[in-house]
Amino acid sequence: MRILHTSDWHIGRSFHGHSTLDALRRVLDGLVSEVRQRAVDLVIVAGDVFDSAMPAADCYRLLTDMLTGIREAGARVVVTSGNHDSPARLGFQAPLLREGIHVATDPSAVGTPITLDDEHGPVHIYPIPYLEPALVRHLWPEETLRTHEQVVRHAMRLINDDRAARGGRSVAIAHIFAAGVEATPQLEREVRQSLTQGTLDVVPVADLEGPDYIALGHIHGRAQLSDRVRYAGAPLHYSFGEADKPRGAWLVELDAEGLAATDWIDFAVPRPLVTLDGTIEELLSAPEYDAHADSWVCAVLTDRTAPLEPMRRLRQRFPFCATIERRPDGDADERAASYRDRVGRGTPDPQIVDGFLRHVRRGEAATDDEARIIADVVAAHGAEVAR
Structure with missing residues (x-):
């Protein structure tokens, strides 16, 4: 079975005040093309499908088009909810979706697989929607579930008990912050807030033992925690802190014995991101910056005195200058x-x-x-x- 692992689409997120819908559509159209060309059997979207709990109508339209496109390209789809998603809104039409498209948002269904078949037999897909302890502990009153780690550990215990009873190959999907992965600066608002408050709830990789492959979401950069535990990251750059992170998805191969191979597929980035440092006159005149005329630009100005109308002037050379930061030379010593x-x-x-x-x-x-x-x-x- 050939599986494409993606996550964190964040449909509806803006980039410094600019809509990302058109750019995301271009990237996801490329994903659909990869599904068709590589004869992918299953696409996994590991949470944070939307960027907010109340997405606009255009966001639903994009999601519908992409799920339909993937299905028409020959693959099945399993989508789970992330911490940005409203499970009720993301999953409200799940019973009405066409055969082969599964949207898993119900925490009470954890441990019950979606079973697909290939020439080697069944493959059990175990979705874990984002599990907020305060909202799900009533489902398992006999368990102590105060932290995300405890909830995920319990979910994995349910999955592994079911795996032992069914046999066969298996894949789990989770939207978590796993130990051993590094968050990109300016990447996840929730991760940054948790870090500053000392409440970041990290899930040890040891808690993810069992299935042949674990498809993770929540971190926007590609990451490999082990051969069988990986993050795909977001398909689009959503901050300048992500500029050096590749965009793409994991192509996962299962054979008769389990995990056989994993390969990375790069996605084309519609508009590259770059951070340029210097005085405003340097940024406006230096010839080495000509190559960035069509890039998203973060301008870091080192002028000792704030220049007049810097954004208007910079956009004459860089039409896609998105943000300006000021870091005057010697500023740290002076202040x-x-x-x-x-x-x-x-x-x-x-x-x-x-x-x-x-x-x-x-x-x-x-x-x-x-x-x-x-x-x-x-x-x-x-x-x-x-x-």
């Missing part, structure tokens, strides 16, 4: 101490004003003309107070 620390009690008033200008200008002091004006204003204020 290591707070403004209050550097202009403490007893500092003369003109020096306080000059210190403030240095603070907001990233180290640039007042000019001679500005210094004279400051002295005049401070003197006039002092004379007014003394009256």
Whole structure:
């Protein structure tokens, strides 16, 4: 059996205020072409199909077109819900879907497989929708389920018990943060928040023992935790922190004994992402940046003083400049101490004003003309107070 493992489509996500629907459609159309050309038997989408719990109508249209396209290309589809998805909205039409398209969002069905057959016999597919402990622990009241790790461990126990009874080959699908994988900076909002709060719920890879292959979602970069445990990542770049991560899917081969081979399939990126550093004049004039005229650009400006209208000027050269960051040269040294620390009690008033200008200008002091004006204003204020 030939399986294409993908995940984290995030239909409906924006990129710095720009819709990604058209770009995602192009990438997923390429996925459908791969399914047809490589005679794929099954496509797995391991969670975060939508980017929000309340997707717009255009998002449903894209999902419908892709599921229909995959099915018409000759493959079956198993889709699970992720933490971004609303299980009710994603799965509301599951009973009405055509034969061969399965949307698994019901946690009570964990441990009950979707069974497909090939020339070697049955292959049992065990979907695990995203399991929020507080929302699912009532299903298994005899278990202690306070963390995501405990819930996933219980789900895998149900799966392995069923596997032992049925026999045959098996694949599990889960949307989790597994130990041993590194999250890309600016990648997962939930992962970043959990890291800062110290509540990140990591699932040990040892808890994923049993099936011949584990198709994971949740992390946007490709990752291999073992020969049989892998992340496919997202099909599209959704942040500049992902720019160096390849986009694609895993092609998984099962033979009569189980996992036989895994190969990576690259997807074409509709528009590359690049981060450019320098002063605004360097970014506007340096010839080496000509190659990025059609790229999504994150401009990191190193000017000591904030330039006027930087986005308007940059977009004259880079029409797809998406965001600007300011990191003036020497900024870390200048701002290591707070403004209050550097202009403490007893500092003369003109020096306080000059210190403030240095603070907001990233180290640039007042000019001679500005210094004279400051002295005049401070003197006039002092004379007014003394009256």
